[in-house]
Amino acid sequence: MHPLIQTALLLVLAIMTADNTRAEGNTFALIAKNTSDENFIEVWRGCEAAAQKNQDHCVLLGPEQEASARLQSQAIERAINSRQYRAMAISVTKSSVIAGAVSLAEIPVITFDSPFAESERSLSLSYVGTDNQQFGRDLARQAKARHPNGGSVCLMTAEHDTNLALRVLGVRRELSGNPDFADGQPLRGEGGWHEPERCLWDSGDSSQRALAQIRITLAEIKPDVMLSVGSWPLINPQAYRNTLLPFQEELRKKKPLMIIGVGKILPEYNQLMQEQLLHALVSIDFFRIGELTYNNMLNSINKKPLKAVVYTPNTIITADKPAAGQ
Template identity: 40%
Template structure:
């Protein structure tokens, strides 16, 4: 897959009361620049195609614009890739005049060498650096990923109090996803067996995740399937069609389906209400964006901001929508 770095910016034209939203490749003639009165902070996403990171950018921009800053969303398009993110990091610091940077980390070891050389303050959000490299970040802002995994484990335990078989889905290398899997396993450490075929590596791909889920339901048939990311439910109409087709063809399954995700759409909630999905643990990326902007701007103002409070996650079930 070819990855292209894109930038998303919002400029508020106060004199006319107009909000102008634009996307541009670096160096394009219409790329807005910060004025002397306006600084720039940036979010380096795993993928700018991921709506969770777009939501985080909106929260970041909302907070920043009230404090004479603009917030840039930078990163590769398409499926998340550590090497594509490293290229995006190189482009971000060479192309843009950034005062502070927050990174959602794909692969800590791969990014660490480049982060060490940066002259701007670095924060992490959504996905922190792994333990050996955490000193490269001034603070991590986001959800407690291990607790998010525990919440998924609690849901599984409520659905199957006697234990059972488990299949996990993740994506390789991502620190936050590894923490979530650790949280699941911490809760389901007795009476549960992980199937040998799992955990699946979704490759951060909706198509791949749906194929893997179909194999799980038709061949592996665990008691519980847990995706520690939102890949299978990112396009809810496709998941609905797949699950409905299984039932129509007489291949109905007994597997409970649980997902970690960002803000839930009406279509994703409908899957829950229709009984096709058994539960979500969701987090508000807009609030993560606001919180990380607050940390960066406070630091740039010479303040010593308090350690960030984790952005809470919320559990959704049919009994607790």
């Protein structure tokens, strides 16, 4: 496990232990898909930072490793039965399964990062997160800036994830120039763009698998653009560097243009950009999602009106426009 994640988990455990002894303030539950995921830890950091201003606290709950609807459902049921929490926010793993657990809740429920499906949307008072289609469009615009007349683009995603499917749809709609471009249809010349037959890649939520697929893409497929809608290739920045270094000469010419969607911006990403092994990032501000999620939970227990959807802005990072403080 990455040292930063281990440190963050220790902080989470410390907060959870301390919460049992505090009498003041409200305690709110964040039910993540995976409590060891750095993005969800960043959501907790944002939630806790906002909560502490009011002597409130946020607790990160959910499966410890792999995302599992069954384990997340059990975490929700335990949180409800404990009666320790004034409200809960859930990043929904599988809508139909989580809906069954939430139906027992007598406390306010909102969602973050990943909402309920339309059929279960009424179980949540509000949703906080990125607009996934817009996220995909922002990724695609980095490709269009380099190749205004189109070209070949190899996409990477992970199957069976609604959020990621919306990002891919956003990419294709932006590149095609068609706001009604059909879901699931690859680009075959629309807007001047096409997807090679061996793409799109399914990373399987695995960094190792994603890097193997990128190696094949650069060595054999050689598209104009390699675009990943998730951060799998960059989970281990050193492994990413090792994988791409053999192709550095071409990458310095932006062949292909490497574009990746991420969560928190790590210092290593800036170094990869300086080495021309990475050309553009679109980042989700998970800390801000945490802050706004806390605000929604607090407003819900104070009977204040909530917006049905609260979208957070994306941050675009390039070599010419590095992240603040990098």
